[in-house]
Amino acid sequence: MLAFIIKRLSNAVFVMISVTFLAFVIFSAVGDPVDQMLNEQATQQQRDDLREKLGLDKPFLMQFGTFVVRAAQGDFGISFRNQRDVLDMISERFPATFELVLVATFISLVVGVPMGVITAIKRKSWYAEAMQFTSIIGISLPSFVVGIGLILVFSVWLGWFPSFGRGDTVDLGWWTTGLLTRSGQMSIVLPALSLSLFQVTLVMRLVRAEMLEVLRSDFIKFARARGVPARSIHFRHALRNCLMPVVTMTAMQIGGLIAFALVTETVFQWPGMGLLFIQAVTFVDVPIMAAYLCIVALIFVVLNTIVDMAYAVIDPRLRGADK
């Protein structure tokens, strides 16, 4: 068990170092930050001084070393454009993205699980078929098209929900939340819906697949033979058995959702990390791009590692099976 944990952890560290390296390569590839930091009138002397100050005259590997050490301490430098500490800027935006992802995940579970159950136990019915078909559309529709459509219908035509932004937020000191105010709650509906669409489909398919598997298993057949009512079979036994994979997948998908939220955030002008990142891409604000990449990867890796370890605790067979 210990060996497994160590292996998983070292794996995670390796991944993070590689991602940091990637971020660093992007950092140095996009060009000389000196050009962006100084104004046009700067002299060659000023340029050289700045290069020295930034350590750009050092060998590549040494620069990378410095970058890793700093990144590990959360120091990603200063945004070229906003002149603010990059980590501060990202952590200011994190709550917005996280709440969006959280609500989207919630929606996907509340909608996806029942749909999965229904399509599994009523396989042949017309509505199950219809749901199946809808689910294909769910994973096929580009989320920006969905977002534009939602804005058009629910904000402009019907006027039910705001079309952009996060509404009023409450500052809890270490976290700003939009979930406690009315306008915040209204604001999150459309973006969360649009973000959850893909996820709903995923959950529904997973639940359906697991349900079908379980329903075919011997213990369900046995229960049926004993005359346990269908309702109890479906919900008490079968559904309970497929919750574990659903929880796992949901946890693992959160990292992906955080990254994918950048599309939703762009469409709805949601003030999260993704919007910050897209704006940084437009303005070639490399420190933000690099930091965002590292932070999203970190979330991804941490979640995956935790899920893997949790699995190993629950199901010891997996400990040896990992490669």
Place this chain on the structure above:
Amino acid sequence: MEMLKTLRHGVIGGVTATLLATAAHAETVRWGAPRDIVSLDPYSYGDSYTINFLNHVYEGLVRYNRDLEIEPALATSWELVSPTTWRFTLREGVKFHDGADFTAEDVLASLLRVSDEASPLKGNLPAYKSATVVDDYTIDVELNGAYPLLLNDLTNIHIFDKGWLVANNAEKPTDVSAGVEGYATFNTNGTGPFMLESRTPEAQTILTVNEAWWDEPSHNLTRIEFQPISSAATRVAALLSGEVDFVDSAPVQDLPRLEQADNLEILERADLRTVMLGFNRRDELVAGGTNPMNDLKVRQAMQMAVDMELIRDKVMRGKSRNAGTLVAPSIPGYSAELDQPVAYDPEKAKALLVEAGYPDGFEFDFVCTNESYVNEEQFCQAIASMWSRVGLSPKLDIGPTAKQTPKRANGKADVYTLGWATLPMLDTYSILVQVLHSKDGNSGVFNWGDWSYPELDKLTQSAAVELDRDTRLQMETDALKIARDEVIMMPLHQQPMAWAVSKEFSDFPQFPDNKPRMWYVTK
């Protein structure tokens, strides 16, 4: 609080209840902006949009009034004590937002800060040499030569509190390269009509009224909520659904739709900004090979090949004003005589190209941004398509400003767009010295094509020190004539400027420099 209650009831009343947004405080402006300000430090970045927004918080010694004439602000009067020394008498009893008194020391500290070696705004105060405090409310500003436009420049030099700068170690402008944040980057302490309440970059910046403002407010606002909404469609959606009540950059194509909305009013006028095209004038094109654009005939052909009337009617929805010269009519130095747009004549353009020795045209890079000017992406495509119809082969390269500017500034663009409003100076001299003059020290910083017309340079330099207004303006007009005759730059149009404002405002003045000034707004 009462407000909040009614508001809750309203929303709980049913899903169809109109957006909470519509029930906001009566004296709030909810401003949907096309972009965010870059910093709270007016001296951190030479960006006029940011500087104007910060003008609500910080003030200069002088300011523009409703008619864009210069009037006293923190200085009450001024006089020339010698041709190069100006003496300013300062307003007494002015307090900064933190309660500190405003004195001559503050002006000195601000001038030092803005003219610092590292200050990106140095160029906005080119004539400044030094300043001396005479007494608490008098300061002498010495210039490095006679200079007629000092007051124009000073409208945009915001005054900081010295004590605050010292206490927060911010006497020097923020140096990005030093790797530390400047205190002034996210804190403010000005004398202006509004105070900063909070700011989340790229999300929201909130200002509240400064009750202790020295001037009699001609506005009745208590709060400004500034929200950047970079997507034009989202901005329009937010307006239509009543989530914002002012947009300072309404897309021209959406104006008919916005005009139909009951709750909105559209304010339109021609912007001061003249949009133009510049030509690479180095010996070689970016992709290599002799540069045909050094031939006047080629530049004339390129100008004649573009049907600006069609672009105005279709792309700009009839809202732009086609230009024959490089400055707008209200800019001193403008001459109506020069302002005759060159007629569209594709046949003559082809003939000129043949004459110049390019019957089959030639290939060149055409660099545009996608967000600097109104419908830029569209008019660039339209121009490129018109050029290809006379046999030229433009390679269109469209991208965000941050990516295109290095190309343009480093001579990696054969043809490029540039908009110039002569702000904050509001005088032709601005475009002469910054754009048309040969590259030389602080002159010709935006001479991206690297041309040189000694005669134009001479006129510009003489205008710089000419104190007689009429003589000076004549020199400037003469310089503009050279620019027109030589097609140094190809003027396109004064772009339309459209603000959409909620009808709840009773007074919302629009300025030709496209800068919203909320201290003139009543709701």
Place this chain on the structure above:
Amino acid sequence: MSSNLEPAKVQTRMQRFWDSDVWWSFKSHKSAVGAAIVLALVIITAFLAPVLSPQNPYDLAALELWNAELPPIWIEGGQMPFLLGTDVQGRDILSGILYGTRISIIIGIASVAVSLFVGIGLGLIAGYYGGWIDNVLMRIGDVLLSIPTVLVAILVSSVVQQFLPPAFREAGLAAVLVFAIAMYSWVQYARVVRAQTMVERRKEYVMASRLVGTPARRMMFNHILPNTLTPIFVAATLNFGLAILIEATLSFLGVGMPPNQPSLGTLIRVGNQYLFSGSWWIVLFPSIQLCILVVAVNMLGDWLRDALNPKLR
């Protein structure tokens, strides 16, 4: 043969979920046929674009501003030959869609092809040689999989685009997108192939030929491919749909194809600016086309997965 179809052991849990799942029933064959027909139509019309389109939307000289923003033909003011109307440049929407679909499909196919080539190649190498090569390659794969696809694609395309010399810009942009999308998806194929190669390597004939001294690479290759074909084929189909979506997303965000060589995503981005101006056709038709294309590909992919899944047979 079916026992070899268990790549799940070496795949991530995500993929195991996809493979084990039996969510599409036989009944869906009808819709699969429908999807195939639709997809074939979309692809054929896209590749016949130069013949079918009334206009070449990439030829700047062919765009006539006089024709800007004409509505579709069935609405008053519509004009032949602009069946679906025109955009603000006078570009025929139908032609734009056909050409745009062609770009989207080419980028989709190319990125799948590149990732297949790289994935199978590296999978074979990793599986055959094992040891540190295997370790390095699989670790690189892990790293790539730990960064979300969209993010990788945005970063790669926005960074690489900067370095394109002007002369290559037009051809290069599409290649950059292909590369950005393929960068991620090769890992799946590599893992499948690697696992199969490792199984194969331990078989007797390989051992035997090793003893004799003749490498059995060729024979192995002939064995491995058929065994991995099914999962690879299914994954490739689904990745094709995904690639089109990612390309559209990048173009929508403004880091994909430029407006003078529009793909479907670019058309939607540009058209989105006219959402409220009354010219709804500029954004609507490209959106519909994109949705039809991806839905058809995904339906087909899903059906394929089920049809080829032995558990369901």
